[in-house]
Amino acid sequence: MLKIENLHARVEEKEILKGINLEVKPGEVHAIMGPNGSGKSTLASVIAGREDFEVTEGSISLSGEDLGDLDPEERAHAGVFLSFQYPVEIPGVTVTNFIKAAINESRKAKGLEDMPANEMLSKIREKSSLLEIDRKFLSRSLNEGFSGGEKKRNEIFQMAMLEPKLAILDETDSGLDIDALRIVANGVNKLRSKDNAIVVITHYQRLLDHIVPDHVHVLYNGKIVKSGTKELAFELEEKGYDWIKAENE
Amino acid sequence: MAYTEEELKKELETKEYEYGFYTDIESDTFPKGLNEDIVRAISQKKEEPEWMTAWRLEAFAQWKKMEEPEWANVHYEKPNFQDISYYSAPNKKPKYDSLDEVDPELLDTFKKLGISIDEQKKLAGVAVDIVMDSVSVATTFKKTLAEKGIIFCSISEAIKEHPELVKKYIGSVVPAKDNFYAALNSAVFSDGSFCYIPKGVRCPMELSTYFRINQAGTGQFERTLVIADQSSYVSYLEGCTAPSRDENQLHAAVVELIALDDAEIKYSTVQNWFPGNKEGKGGVFNFVTKRGLCERNAKISWTQVETGSAVTWKYPSCILKGDHSVGEFYSIAVTNNFQQADTGTKMVHLGKNTKSTIISKGISAGKSQNSYRGLVQIGSRAENARNFSQCDSLLMGNECGAHTFPYIEAKNKSAQIEHEATTSKIGEDQIFYCNQRGIDTEKAIALIVNGFSKEVLNKLPMEFAVEAQKLLEISLEGSVG
Numbered sequence: 001m002l003k004i005e006n007l008h009a010r011v012e013e014k015e016i017l018k019g020i021n022l023e024v025k026p027g028e029v030h031a032i033m034g035p036n037g038s039g040k041s042t043l044a045s046v047i048a049g050r051e052d053f054e055v056t057e058g059s060i061s062l063s064g065e066d067l068g069d070l071d072p073e074e075r076a077h078a079g080v081f082l083s084f085q086y087p088v089e090i091p092g093v094t095v096t097n098f099i100k101a102a103i104n105e106s107r108k109a110k111g112l113e114d115m116p117a118n119e120m121l122s123k124i125r126e127k128s129s130l131l132e133i134d135r136k137f138l139s140r141s142l143n144e145g146f147s148g149g150e151k152k153r154n155e156i157f158q159m160a161m162l163e164p165k166l167a168i169l170d171e172t173d174s175g176l177d178i179d180a181l182r183i184v185a186n187g188v189n190k191l192r193s194k195d196n197a198i199v200v201i202t203h204y205q206r207l208l209d210h211i212v213p214d215h216v217h218v219l220y221n222g223k224i225v226k227s228g229t230k231e232l233a234f235e236l237e238e239k240g241y242d243w244i245k246a247e248n249e
Numbered sequence: 250m251a252y253t254e255e256e257l258k259k260e261l262e263t264k265e266y267e268y269g270f271y272t273d274i275e276s277d278t279f280p281k282g283l284n285e286d287i288v289r290a291i292s293q294k295k296e297e298p299e300w301m302t303a304w305r306l307e308a309f310a311q312w313k314k315m316e317e318p319e320w321a322n323v324h325y326e327k328p329n330f331q332d333i334s335y336y337s338a339p340n341k342k343p344k345y346d347s348l349d350e351v352d353p354e355l356l357d358t359f360k361k362l363g364i365s366i367d368e369q370k371k372l373a374g375v376a377v378d379i380v381m382d383s384v385s386v387a388t389t390f391k392k393t394l395a396e397k398g399i400i401f402c403s404i405s406e407a408i409k410e411h412p413e414l415v416k417k418y419i420g421s422v423v424p425a426k427d428n429f430y431a432a433l434n435s436a437v438f439s440d441g442s443f444c445y446i447p448k449g450v451r452c453p454m455e456l457s458t459y460f461r462i463n464q465a466g467t468g469q470f471e472r473t474l475v476i477a478d479q480s481s482y483v484s485y486l487e488g489c490t491a492p493s494r495d496e497n498q499l500h501a502a503v504v505e506l507i508a509l510d511d512a513e514i515k516y517s518t519v520q521n522w523f524p525g526n527k528e529g530k531g532g533v534f535n536f537v538t539k540r541g542l543c544e545r546n547a548k549i550s551w552t553q554v555e556t557g558s559a560v561t562w563k564y565p566s567c568i569l570k571g572d573h574s575v576g577e578f579y580s581i582a583v584t585n586n587f588q589q590a591d592t593g594t595k596m597v598h599l600g601k602n603t604k605s606t607i608i609s610k611g612i613s614a615g616k617s618q619n620s621y622r623g624l625v626q627i628g629s630r631a632e633n634a635r636n637f638s639q640c641d642s643l644l645m646g647n648e649c650g651a652h653t654f655p656y657i658e659a660k661n662k663s664a665q666i667e668h669e670a671t672t673s674k675i676g677e678d679q680i681f682y683c684n685q686r687g688i689d690t691e692k693a694i695a696l697i698v699n700g701f702s703k704e705v706l707n708k709l710p711m712e713f714a715v716e717a718q719k720l721l722e723i724s725l726e727g728s729v730g
Contacts, residue, residue, distance in 0.1 A: 092700025
């Protein structure tokens with residue numbers, strides 16, 4: 001589904017990704033771990049098409065479609081979803097209105113009419129109960145005054161509504177207490193299917209107790225230096241990133 | 250209202266004023282220039298009584314002594330007042346029994362505006378007095394209103410039919426010599442709307458006027474007078490469009506509102522005059538004086554969405570004369586490209602326990618300049634007067650400007666005055682977040698702007714709110730590269 005080949009990317013003059021290769025098949029969950037500054041969030045942003053980064057070499061494709069020339073919104077329409085590490089606030093725009101706009105814009109791009117109001121409403125109901133989201137929450141301004149847990153839950157709610165082919169969860173566990181982590185992880189697990197793929201970006205193994213990955217990759221200094229099964233995550237937890245650093249210096 | 254949001258949206262889509270168009274109808278236009286004879290001729294053309302002619306001439310005499318104000322934070326080439334034609338009326342006098350008799354070109358214009366009389370008739374609950382190049386062409390729903398004793402007609406008609414009301418109130422809130430543009434308007438106003446709500450009557454529908462400048466080189470000088478008698482209520486909508494022209498067009502309107510004891514007037518405006526092109530050429534100059542007077546326990550609410558005009562100079566104000574009276578001002582002002590707006594309000598507290606609220610939202614894009622200018626004045630006898638002001642500015646890009654000029658004058662120690670102001674910028678992070686959710690940049694900006702403006706949009710009547718949202722989108726199109 002997602003295929004990344006020899007991806008190099010830089011911001012201004014600084015090269016951050018130095019030849020990434022990654023293939024994620026439908027139904028799979030991949031975890032990308034690594035120390036601070038290894039390029040994890042950059043990889044997420046580059047897949048989503050953020051313009052601050054320049055791809056200098058290599059390619060990214062989704063279900064055979066090259067994403068290289070697509071704008072961020074076109075990638076979203078193609079089925080890429082990024083759960084942000086720091087979701088932004090949009091004052092005055094409710095959670096509901098925002099997701100309506102997102103869904104209808106994607107439909108428009110596919111030549112479809114706006115989703116009928118009743119269908120939208122029942123979908124919102126279904127997904128919010130799936131994620132244990134209070135109805136009142138939906139009429140609040142997007143991310144304004146949200147707790148860390150609320151912000152992340154809102155990201156997963158949007159993912160549930162948009163039903164992407166590929167979801168990238170960027171440090172979804174940061175800023176969450178154990179209860180919030182459990183709710184968010186349960187939400188993600190409910191959304192797993194044989195047709196979609198999930199890439200989980202995280203520092204810590206603890207999220208992977210809840211969202212169990214099929215593959216674990218270690219990103220260090222802009223390259224994937226180790227790949228393995230979920231056991232690799234435990235090993236990392238035990239030995240720390242110094243182990244990786246020592247091997248790659 | 251038997252009108253769904255969808256239908257309204259569709260109807261609004263037909264209003265393609267952003268493309269600009271104008272109607273080629275033979276007009277009865279005066280020669281350019283202004284002098285006593287022209288003032289007299291306007292009055293004569295409109296078959297006005299002598300007292301009205303005298304009033305105009307007095308205003309003209311005042312105007313000659315005045316100078317165009319320069320204190321506003323706007324820069325423009327001053328109009329040559331001798332190079333303007335002060336009267337233009339559609340030639341074929343409009344006394345139609347049915348739509349079939351109306352000049353088809355005129356009907357076509359209405360259609361382009363999305364306000365064909367046909368559709369308006371269907372728009373149950375909204376009576377429309379359409380001002381087309383200064384002369385009222387059609388007034389609908391008059392009958393329903395008449396049954397309640399409500400008078401809603403052109404000001405020319407009111408001068409003839411209801412001289413006692415006009416004589417008593419015209420110039421009572423905005424005196425002819427109030428300011429340069431008000432004096433000019435008083436001398437040469439061509440037409441406008443008049444509305445009177447009798448004692449204890451709640452106007453059953455939103456009264457609505459559409460203005461439109463049509464004839465090239467014709468200044469438009471509207472005069473609006475709304476009187477809400479004791480314990481009455483009226484909601485009045487004013488919407489404006491103008492065709493694109495490569496020539497500056499002057500507009501200097503005067504609006505006077507009178508809310509007698511326990512009365513309430515809600516006055517909403519959506520203003521979308523031609524703002525000039527992307528290089529800042531052309532566009533309407535909009536110098537408007539709007540003011541309302543509140544008697545005891547009365548309330549006046551101004552709500553405005555200002556998206557058009559090259560230069561805007563406008564301060565809808567409330568004189569809170571009566572005890573316990575309330576004044577409100579809710580405003581969204583959008584400037585893009587080279588537009589300049591200096592707009593705000595004056596709340597003059599004279600009575601005891603008077604209250605005012607000011608919510609101003611300024612949105613600047615392109616190379617535009619957007620200023621809020623507000624005065625809160627508490628008189629010495631205004632015990633326990635209260636004011637709350639909130640001025641928020643939203644900036645897009647690095648070349649525009651937002652300015653806030655709040656003035657406070659309190660002569661009574663019991664006054665409570667609060668002022669809050671914020672300035673924010675649409676961030677790349679916000680845009681990318683929206684993009685990532687499949688929302689393109691233009692739509693993302695519209696979404697953010699709508700959220701920012703929500704408190705004010707919520708104050709508009711529903712059908713106006715839809716139009717206003719659409720306008721915000723149109724106004725900011727192409728504002729991000």
